[in-house]
């Protein structure tokens with residue numbers, strides 16, 4: 001993997017706050033509720049290959065591995081510091097999970113490598129263009145019939161969440177999320193069956209769970225995409241563990 005992209009926003013915006021990420025998310029984002037729900041909606045089968053984009057400290061992938069030890073799980077993040085925390089947690093849990101350092105909008109994986117891709121609290125870190133590019137990359141690396149499962153900020157769904165969003169929309173790149181653009185962006189990337197499966201009030205605004213399916217038989221448009229973006233196919237990652 002080439003390491004040319006370094007433009008990412010760390011888990012809590014500033015690198016020096018990263019070690020506080022786990023307790024903060026646990027207490028403010030209803031993590032113990034929404035992450036198990038995200039795993040459940042993915043209907044993971046034995047032998048599935050799974051990718052967690054922007055895996056952070058590996059809480060979601062550890063949950064997946066604990067519920068589905070027979071699945072092959074890969075976590076990718078752009079930040080070495082957060083990956084170091086993930087490596088420690090994975091070692092403590094005594095499981096095998098492959099971690100890669102890389103950018104969500106330039107995935108170091110061959111086409112059709114995964115059955116499920118998860119993206120939890122990543123997309124609001126990306127600019128609109130990076131969101132578009134990331135979703136195209138997810139489409140490319142998924143098998144036909146494979147699924148994308150997203151947990152991220154969405155359009156506020158009640159008066160309290162509208163008030164909270166007035167502040168939070170200025171944080172990171174969350175404004176597109178709060179305008180309710182994610183489902184449309186996912187559709188634009190070629191996905192079918194885009195639906196919101198759950199919605200939660202949190203300290204930072206409405207958290208929306210989304211599901212989308214890569215249609216079988218979209219090979220033609222994928223080939224067109226790769227012709228236009230020849231650097232985005234059949235690359236291999238460099239592993240962290």
Ligand SMILES: C[S@@+](CC[C@H](N)C(=O)[O-])C[C@H]1O[C@@H](n2cnc3c(N)ncnc32)[C@H](O)[C@@H]1O
Pocket residue numbers: 007008009010011012025053054055056057058059060076077078079082102103104105119120121122125126
């Ligand atoms: C808010 S944290 C979410 C972590 C984890 N997925 C969770 O649900 O707790 C966002 C993560 O995305 C990573 N990230 C931000 N931009 C990225 C990019 N362009 N490519 C890969 N990872 C990125 C950050 O380093 C951070 O670990």
